Amino acid sequence: MGTASGIIKALNSGIKHIAIKRFTLRYPEEKLKFVGDGYQFDPVSGVGVAGLKGRHILFHDKCTGCQLCSIACEGIAEAISMVKVNEKWKQNKKSIMPQIDYGKCVFCGLCVDACPFYALYMTNDYELSSFSKEGLIYTPAQLQVKPNIEQDAEIKIDDRGATHG
Amino acid sequence: MSNTQNKSNLNGDVHIHKNTDSNSIDKKEDDRPEFETNLANTLLHNFGEKIKIDFIKKNRIKVNVQKENIVEIAKFISLNMKFDHAEAVTGIDYPEQNEIEVVYHLGSYEDNLSNQILALSTSAIREDDPTPGSDRTKLPSLRNVFYSVEFHERECFEMLGVYFENHPDNRRLLLPEDWADIPPLRKDFKIKGR
Amino acid sequence: MSELPPGIKLEKEDDKIMTLNVGPQHPGSGHMRIIVKIDGDYIVSCDPDPGYVHRGEEKMAEYRNYITNIPHLERPVIHDSCNILYPYCLGVEEILGLEVPERAKYIRVIASELNRCVYTLYWLAIYGIFLGHSTMFMWPTGDRELLIDLLEKLSGARVTHAYFIPGGVRNDMPANFEDVCIRQINYFEKRIKQYDSIFYSNPILKSRTIKTGVLAQQDAISLGATGSVLRASGVDFDVRKKEPYDVYDNLDFQSNTLKSGDSYARSKIPWLDMLESCRIIRNALEKIPKSGSVRVKLKPNPKAGNVETYKRVESGRGSLGMYIISNGKPEPYRVKISVGSFRNLICLPYLLKGEKLGNMPAVYWSLNYWPVEADR
Ligand code: SF4
Ligand code: SF4
Numbered sequence: 001m002g003t004a005s006g007i008i009k010a011l012n013s014g015i016k017h018i019a020i021k022r023f024t025l026r027y028p029e030e031k032l033k034f035v036g037d038g039y040q041f042d043p044v045s046g047v048g049v050a051g052l053k054g055r056h057i058l059f060h061d062k063c064t065g066c067q068l069c070s071i072a073c074e075g076i077a078e079a080i081s082m083v084k085v086n087e088k089w090k091q092n093k094k095s096i097m098p099q100i101d102y103g104k105c106v107f108c109g110l111c112v113d114a115c116p117f118y119a120l121y122m123t124n125d126y127e128l129s130s131f132s133k134e135g136l137i138y139t140p141a142q143l144q145v146k147p148n149i150e151q152d153a154e155i156k157i158d159d160r161g162a163t164h165g
Numbered sequence: 166m167s168n169t170q171n172k173s174n175l176n177g178d179v180h181i182h183k184n185t186d187s188n189s190i191d192k193k194e195d196d197r198p199e200f201e202t203n204l205a206n207t208l209l210h211n212f213g214e215k216i217k218i219d220f221i222k223k224n225r226i227k228v229n230v231q232k233e234n235i236v237e238i239a240k241f242i243s244l245n246m247k248f249d250h251a252e253a254v255t256g257i258d259y260p261e262q263n264e265i266e267v268v269y270h271l272g273s274y275e276d277n278l279s280n281q282i283l284a285l286s287t288s289a290i291r292e293d294d295p296t297p298g299s300d301r302t303k304l305p306s307l308r309n310v311f312y313s314v315e316f317h318e319r320e321c322f323e324m325l326g327v328y329f330e331n332h333p334d335n336r337r338l339l340l341p342e343d344w345a346d347i348p349p350l351r352k353d354f355k356i357k358g359r
Numbered sequence: 360m361s362e363l364p365p366g367i368k369l370e371k372e373d374d375k376i377m378t379l380n381v382g383p384q385h386p387g388s389g390h391m392r393i394i395v396k397i398d399g400d401y402i403v404s405c406d407p408d409p410g411y412v413h414r415g416e417e418k419m420a421e422y423r424n425y426i427t428n429i430p431h432l433e434r435p436v437i438h439d440s441c442n443i444l445y446p447y448c449l450g451v452e453e454i455l456g457l458e459v460p461e462r463a464k465y466i467r468v469i470a471s472e473l474n475r476c477v478y479t480l481y482w483l484a485i486y487g488i489f490l491g492h493s494t495m496f497m498w499p500t501g502d503r504e505l506l507i508d509l510l511e512k513l514s515g516a517r518v519t520h521a522y523f524i525p526g527g528v529r530n531d532m533p534a535n536f537e538d539v540c541i542r543q544i545n546y547f548e549k550r551i552k553q554y555d556s557i558f559y560s561n562p563i564l565k566s567r568t569i570k571t572g573v574l575a576q577q578d579a580i581s582l583g584a585t586g587s588v589l590r591a592s593g594v595d596f597d598v599r600k601k602e603p604y605d606v607y608d609n610l611d612f613q614s615n616t617l618k619s620g621d622s623y624a625r626s627k628i629p630w631l632d633m634l635e636s637c638r639i640i641r642n643a644l645e646k647i648p649k650s651g652s653v654r655v656k657l658k659p660n661p662k663a664g665n666v667e668t669y670k671r672v673e674s675g676r677g678s679l680g681m682y683i684i685s686n687g688k689p690e691p692y693r694v695k696i697s698v699g700s701f702r703n704l705i706c707l708p709y710l711l712k713g714e715k716l717g718n719m720p721a722v723y724w725s726l727n728y729w730p731v732e733a734d735r
Contacts, residue, residue: 003562006560006561006562006565007561007562009556009560010556010557010558010560010561012556013553013556013557014494014557023501023504024501025504032508034511034512035512035533035534035536036533038515039515039530045652046654046655046656046657047529047530047531047652047653047654048529048530048531049530049531050512050513050514050515050530050531050532050533050536051515051530051533052511052515052516053514053515053516068659072426072427072659074427075422075423075424075427075428076423076427076430076431077430106430106519107516107519108429108430108519108521109515109521109529110426110427110429110430110521113529114659122515155504155505155508155543157542157543157546162505162543162546224602225668225669227667249580249581249583250580250581250582250583251583252583252671252678252680252697252702253669253680253682253695253697255682255693255695257684257692257693268682270669270680270682270697272583272678274580274589274594274596279596279601279602280601280602282669282671284669311581311583312581312582312583312705313581313582313583313702313705314583315705316701316704316705317701320701324417337410338408338409338410339409339410339413339734339735340410340413341410349415349418350417350418354418356418356419356422
């Protein structure tokens with residue numbers, strides 16, 4: 001192919017893009033929708049449930065303080081430490097629950113795989129930034145909170161290209 | 166061929182696939198793939214006592230040789246058996262046996278051999294306080310047989326302190342210039358906090 | 360074996376020759392230093408100096424058990440994290456004697472092909488900007504989003520998926536993933552076909568890459584090149600074809616080879632591979648068993664016997680091998696990662712010798728080199 005026709009072909013392909021819709025996701029206003037409520041794990045079948053690996057959620061009524069999540073994380077990021085809580089649960093005699101340092105966590109979800117009591121899942125919440133390192137340490141009380149998020153943008157594809165609608 | 170036997174006697178759990186009692190290939194094991202067995206037999210036929218077959222699995226052969234013979238055997242493998250490049254050069258530290266094993270994983274781009282990996286292993290004496298190049302942790306370099314091992318051997322040199330004789334360029338590769346500790350992949354180099 | 364030029368050597372040491380440090384923080388080299396000696400505009404010799412992002416992955420792997428090794432072993436190449444975990448999982452499955460369910464094998468193939476495209480697009484974007492082609496930086500970065508979205512639906516993370524696990528995959532595909540995947544892959548294929556007109560048949564790119572850094576077939580073989588570098592030099596070697604792992608022998612695809620061995624061919628092979636990946640994904644989605652388990656149950660601290668294994672797969676940068684030695688403990692005794700980037704690096708001094716300095720980025724990045732992976 002000659003030089004001129006090559007350049008014309010390239011220009012042509014670029015010009016076609018004027019008619020194509022914008023693909024950019026305008027992030028803080030629009031947020032991507034994820035499947036499900038975050039990554040979960042079923043210890044009976046040994047298989048996870050697809051979902052975003054975001055911030056964890058801890059169910060205080062199920063956690064037994066068995067420390068298996070903390071042991072699993074020891075070889076990964078050492079993000080989980082067990083702390084005392086001022087709550088009385090009959091399944092949790094020692095009253096200890098995991099506290100997660102998101103400055104260290106890599107969001108692998110292997111602690112969720114390790115928990116045998118359906119007490120630790122992950123959620124769709126990924127906006128965890130903080131001004132201090134202490135602010136990234138989530139206590140069991142903070143981990144209990146169900147995140148309140150609105151995520152509805154999805155990739156839509158039509159004749160004029162893909163958009164985040 | 167005392168090296169391998171020592172290794173399996175002292176620490177029998179290192180290679181259970183090691184065929185310690187006999188050099189010939191045991192015909193009783195039916196699951197041995199034929200093509201790989203033939204390849205190994207070619208080596209045995211030409212070098213006899215000098216090589217020791219560690220295991221033969223599907224697409225994988227491992228042979229163990231003395232370091233005095235490795236260049237000769239590597240030349241044979243490259244010229245007559247058409248293994249033309251090295252995929253990896255791995256150093257493994259065995260402090261109890263006082264040796265460092267170096268495994269060359271040789272592959273081939275020939276059509277009929279392209280799924281085969283021949284692991285050629287040899288071992289060097291392990292010095293406790295290595296000053297690379299001046300101690301006895303030395304092996305002959307295979308750089309003149311397989312060009313592709315050049316960087317792999319440099320990496321093995323800095324990570325385990327094995328000096329490759331006749332290597333044209335035995336310098337550090339990945340580690341910083343001011344690294345002053347023992348070679349980091351030796352077992353006595355401990356990671357802090359673990 | 361053919362005769363090669365005698366390594367990296369200066370022709371004549373005089374004041375005409377200048378030493379130039381490219382990197383390690385230069386956008387034209389990645390996290391790596393290339394020490395080039397130039398005579399006027401021509402490169403006399405070149406000495407690559409990797410290691411600026413060496414993290415000791417192999418040492419770290421000796422301290423962690425087979426499961427907790429997963430998140431950190433994917434760190435060397437986070438854009439291709441499924442493919443770097445693939446040989447590790449295959450190896451651990453062999454030494455633990457695990458049988459992977461059929462459905463999991465197909466999901467793995469889909470995830471690793473998606474991941475190969477994600478990596479290639481990132482690499483292509485940087486190749487575009489190295490050559491001053493800003494459009495080629497924008498388009499792949501945008502189109503990559505389609506695939507990252509799919510991988511995120513599948514695995515729950517955008518880049519570091521930690522999705523493969525010895526014995527299968529972490530979770531099943533979400534509901535109606537097949538439809539979304541087919542739709543986005545079809546659109547994606549349409550998009551990357553346009554790269555041909557704007558990039559690959561662009562006369563400016565052609566004049567900068569054709570006949571620069573030519574690697575002859577014999578040299579590619581004896582230097583042990585792999586992946587796109589090897590296939591651009593006319594050697595038909597693709598681990599997926601030659602030593603099929605999981606279900607690649609059931610799938611319908613071809614491996615791409617080009618003859619010329621120059622930077623142009625080396626940059627085109629990954630693009631052809633992406634088109635092939637789209638075919639593989641569609642084919643795998645057709646053949647995947649509709650239901651079934653995706654993971655075998657594993658004890659939390661599995662112990663292997665005294666065995667060793669060497670497994671390899673075809674990653675975005677060529678054959679990627681893992682050599683795992685186990686000695687009966689929960690931790691592996693030694694893990695060696697043999698990566699395509701590191702193996703291809705040795706070609707650089709040979710390719711750059713006698714080349715113009717201005718062609719250095721075109722040749723260097725066409726090697727499909729990922730500094731972080733090479734350093735491990
Ligand atoms: S997600 Fe991974 S890194 Fe984070 S707390 Fe759980 S195990 Fe640790
Ligand atoms: S979250 Fe689960 S694994 Fe962790 S202490 Fe509670 S019950 Fe045990």
